[in-house]
Amino acid sequence: MPDLSVGGQAVIEGVMMRSTDRVSTAVRRSDGTIEVRNEDFVPISKRKKFFGIPIVRGAISFVEMLIIGIRSLNYSAEVAAADIEREQGKDVEADKPASSTSTMLILTAVAAIALGVGIFFFLPLWFSSLLHVKKDALSFNLVAGVFRVAMFLVYIWAISHFNDLRRVFQYHGAEHKSIWAFESGKDLLPEEAQKFTTRHPRCGTSFILIVAILAIIIYSISDTIYAVVTGAPPTLPMRFLVHFSLLPLVAGGSYELLKLSGRTRENMITKIFISPGLWLQAMTTREPSLDQLEVAIVALKNSLRMEGQSEKVIIEK
Structure with missing residues (x-):
């Protein structure tokens, strides 16, 4: 079986794939071509022993x-915006100022993290404190955990009904299918x-559920x-500060469990453990078209440095 160290993410009209040493984002342009941005990237866990x-x-x-996900999403948004401007007859700058792009990237990341912490981290603690169960640690965190998962499920259910996001969910499905084929x-x-x-x-949707349980x-x-x-x-x-400080432990432990589930997915216990995440993916993925699968495969091949690209593929310089 090939090396399993490959994963990805759906972006706007495309897919980002990450291998052990490269990140590739492939996006379908309005003219039918596929634009690809390749970036060499070796995780710090491979470069520094302690972080491994x-x-x-x-x-x-x-x-x-x-960070990689936000950058890839930002890149796909820029490509989509450029296509719209071309269709409207506007001049599109070949290269936008790097400082402007970096600033927007930082602001987007900060806003997303702040919103995520506020809604999915602090709000469940506040809700649980209203029920007067703070003296029982297990009951308090069980209520907060259930409330956190419930909010996440409602959020996923709500966005799954947005027509504008249907193609993103199709690309999400294309990402998974191409990885399965590999x-x-x-x-x-x-x-x-x-x-x-x-x-x-090994989908990130499953990762979030593991985080909630752990x-x-x-x-x-x-x-x-x-x-x-x-x-x-x-x-x-104080509870918020303590819990927030332990977030790296929760994320790290969830990551290890996700990797373990990927290696032992044929085990009966593992199948039971990962089943909620797989059920949830029924809302976050859709059946992709062959054209969308082509984009996902282009991203995968580029991340793995495979030869044999289609003439429709344009590698960003």
Whole structure:
């Protein structure tokens, strides 16, 4: 079986793929060509021994993927905007100022993180504190965890009904199908990839559910330790600070569990463990077209440095 160290993300009219040493983002242009941006990228866990330690590498990988994901999404948005401007007869600058792009990237990342922390991190703690269960660490974090998952499910359900996001979900399915074809040793052709399922055990959707479950366990333990040491349960602000400081541990542990589930996906216990994430992918993926699979395969081939590109593929210089 090929090396499993490959993953990706759907972007606007395209797919980003990441191998062990390269990130490739392929985007379908309005003229039918496929534009690709390749970036050499070796994770710090491969370059520095300390950052390769289990749990630590997971936390670092989470941050790296967040940055790469936002950059790839930003790139695809720029390509889409350029196509719209060309169709409207406007002049499109070949190269936009790097400082402007970097500033927008930083602002987007900060806004996304702040919104995510506020909605999916602090709000569940606040809701749980209203139920007066703060003295029982397990009950408090169980309520917060269930509320967090419920909010996430409602969010996914809501955006899955947006027609504008349907093509993104199709590209998400194309990403999974092409990876399945690669992992199964099949020819990387749209017709071959189409035979596979759109659901994949190492998907980020599954990762989020694992994070939610592991957070309940770790935060219950930390709250119990705090209560034993101080003689009182943590206040809401203190609980937020403690939980937030432990987020790298939660992310790192979830990363290790996700990798383990990918290696042992034929195990019955693993199948049960990953099944909720696979069910959830029914909302976050759609069956892709052959054209969309072609884009995903182009991204995958470029990330793996494979030869044999179509004439429609334009490599960004």
